[in-house]
Amino acid sequence: MKVIVQQESFAPGQVIQTFQDALPRGKHGGVVSFVGTMRDFNDGEDVVSMTLEHYPGMTEKHIEQVCAEAAERWDIVDSLVVHRYGEMFPNDAIVLVAVWSAHRANAFDACRFIINYLKARAPFWKCETTTAGEKRWVEHNSKDPKAEVSDSE
Amino acid sequence: MKVIVQQESFAPGQVIQTFQDALPRGKHGGVVSFVGTMRDFNDGEDVVSMTLEHYPGMTEKHIEQVCAEAAERWDIVDSLVVHRYGEMFPNDAIVLVAVWSAHRANAFDACRFIINYLKARAPFWKCETTTAGEKRWVEHNSKDPKAEVSDSE
Amino acid sequence: MVNISIKYFASLRDRMGRADEALELDGDSATVSEVWAKVTDGQSIPDSTLISVNMEYTDADTVLKDGDELAFFPPVTGG
């Protein structure tokens, strides 16, 4: 289990491959991953960049909790989360969740669980800069971070 | 929707990135992918290489059918499948399924559907070569390729 | 006259000792199981054998038409 919260941009495929090359051989049959990408519009306006603020320490702690919970609930080989903070640009990868398992059903379930709970619980806040130079906080619907979450929103 | 059945090895992350770079901008919020990897043991014996036989024409046709069905059932932006045939070696990627969508729930569901039906329907057969030089066909449990499938096996 | 082609894959090809063959059916038509009996000297199709006609899955009762591509193969193991 590895959780990385970093400012630098990253190439999801490369990060997955490097992590996978270090896994014990022959134990996993596959990897399921989710990569979230920055869009270039939101609410009808063009967005030139986005700054992600986070709560250092609490962010890592909660993503690690979610990964540990996934490893308890499903039989998986390993998991990897990379999440950026700071300024980023359209089409940048924001978040990567990857889960390796012997049976793919577990990897699908665990990967989905991790990204859903990460989105509900990990303290990150998006602030967009529009082409008009306006900065605005992205406001989502209020959600209890302790509640059961889904990915239907 | 793109289906590639090829003999050459491929780097999943690179293939995903190249495909994604050509997608219309701003329509998808993320990509869910499954990558199946060749293991280096099976049934307790070390496997040095594997040869995947396929039914040219029928293989592509059935993977395309499965992708088209996924696109009907879920609101997705695009899907990509790469599947190898011929000789491959431990830790090689055998299959990649990637699905882009605006809402990640659809990408998870569609990706899982595609790999499950691909595994049940696409005419591929694995033949392993063990360290003892023995060649053997991998036999799975019999399954009706027309039935509803799951990923629990 | 009904002319068909037959393909065998994987372990079934090894068992048959050939990858494909052409067959001319005497009557107007024949089912898949009748064709199998013909190419194996009267045997019945082994359990779990999969059958396709013109690259679509089908069953042993399917009646073959002129020009059909019939295939027999074991359960698939891709992905």
Place this chain on the structure above:
Amino acid sequence: MVNISIKYFASLRDRMGRADEALELDGDSATVSEVWAKVTDGQSIPDSTLISVNMEYTDADTVLKDGDELAFFPPVTGG
């Protein structure tokens, strides 16, 4: 004497005009809502505000202990 630190994030930091502060509580203890009233001249915590103490989510009735790190922030929007 109870000394705590408070952090504000995102739109709530903009609104408070500060990112963090230290607070010495007069009595033996205070709840999160009492602390919020103290730093905002008697207001109540806005709807949908999230609260953490020592980096764990909690609610407004939590009683603070000496050395606690309290944080207020809007709904999270990562991932």
